[in-house]
Amino acid sequence: DIQMTQSPSSLSASVGDRVTITCRASQSISSYLNWYQQKPGKAPKLLIYAASSLQSGVPSRFSGRGSGTDFTLTISSLQPEDFATYYCQQSYSNSITFGQGTRLEIK
Amino acid sequence: QVQLVQSGAEVKKPGASVKVSCKASGYTLTSYYMHWVRQAPGQGLEWMGIINPSGGSTTYAQKFQGRVTMTRDTSTSTVYMELSSLRSEDTAVYYCARSYDTTAYYDYWGQGTLVTVSS
Numbered sequence: 001d002i003q004m005t006q007s008p009s010s011l012s013a014s015v016g017d018r019v020t021i022t023c024r025a026s027q028s029i030s031s032y033l034n035w036y037q038q039k040p041g042k043a044p045k046l047l048i049y050a051a052s053s054l055q056s057g058v059p060s061r062f063s064g065r066g067s068g069t070d071f072t073l074t075i076s077s078l079q080p081e082d083f084a085t086y087y088c089q090q091s092y093s094n095s096i097t098f099g100q101g102t103r104l105e106i107k
Numbered sequence: 108q109v110q111l112v113q114s115g116a117e118v119k120k121p122g123a124s125v126k127v128s129c130k131a132s133g134y135t136l137t138s139y140y141m142h143w144v145r146q147a148p149g150q151g152l153e154w155m156g157i158i159n160p161s162g163g164s165t166t167y168a169q170k171f172q173g174r175v176t177m178t179r180d181t182s183t184s185t186v187y188m189e190l191s192s193l194r195s196e197d198t199a200v201y202y203c204a205r206s207y208d209t210t211a212y213y214d215y216w217g218q219g220t221l222v223t224v225s226s
Contacts, residue, residue: 001169034212036152043202043216044152055214087152091210094166096142096154 002026002090006099012107017078021102023071023088032092035064035073038101039084047086048073080106109133111203111217118223124191127220129203136184137161140206142213143177143188145199155201157209158186166209193224 003026013019023033031051036044046055048064051071061076075082083106088099114128129141143155156167158177165177176189186203201220204213 032210036213043204043219044213045216046212046214049212089152089212091206091212094209095168096210098152098154101151 001095002029002093002097004088004090004097004099006086006088006102008102009100010103010105012105013078014107015078015080019075019078019104021073021086021088021104023066023073023099025069025071025090025092028068029090029092031067032090033064033066033071034089034091035062036087036089037082037084038087044087078104109205109215111205111215113201113203113217113220116221116223118225119193121194121224121226123193123224124189125193125222126187126189127201127203127222129186129188129217131184131186131205136179136181136186138207140209140211141177141179141186142204142206143175144202144204144213146202146219147196147199150199153199155188157206159209160186190222193222195224198222198224 005024007022033051035048038044047058047062052064063074065072086102110132112130117125119125137160142157145153158165160179167175174191179186203217205215
């Protein structure tokens with residue numbers, strides 16, 4: 001299986017900060033990389049698909065970049081509702097795998 | 108609007124089986140694939156497998172091979188996931204999630220079903 005490694009595992013930031021989360025694949029996955037946001041007790045929500053495409057209805061402060069093995073999710077100006085856990089997911093192989101998650105907390 | 112509505116929480120004893128349902132509405136079930144993803148308490152997301160509701164074909168994660176069965180009932184637009192030989196480590200929230208392709212993203216998720224395995 002393709003291993004997905006996110007960094008950092010947790011992050012403290014303030015409202016208005018710019019934050020970047022990194023996701024690295026154990027082999028090339030082209031642009032088959034998706035990002036999800038999950039809040040406690042809720043199902044994950046799709047933010048970014050195909051590495052850099054913004055899902056409909058998602059604020060433009062969210063952006064994604066990368067291809068091959070290295071990817072980033074950036075939130076340009078943190079809002080109170082952005083404090084959550086973020087997961088990357090590779091959909092390149094038939095055996096789908098997720099990163100371990102990045103917990104974004106309020107500083 | 109698209110909705111995936113899952114069945115309610117379950118409590119099972121070790122060795123038993125559980126069958127979770129996921130009822131789709133707002134779209135044609137057979138036009139999208141359905142995946143199952145689980146999340147143990149305080150842990151990350153784990154993919155279990157996929158079913159093509161159109162023909163019923165399935166692919167399961169190696170970890171669950173022999174213990175998981177995914178089926179569908181197109182007459183009721185419902186997909187099912189049955190997990191057998193339950194152990195305490197199977198305690199988790201189980202989600203269904205749809206994708207338009209076998210290797211695509213999940214644009215809609217069910218609300219999750221908590222399965223607790225305890226003696």
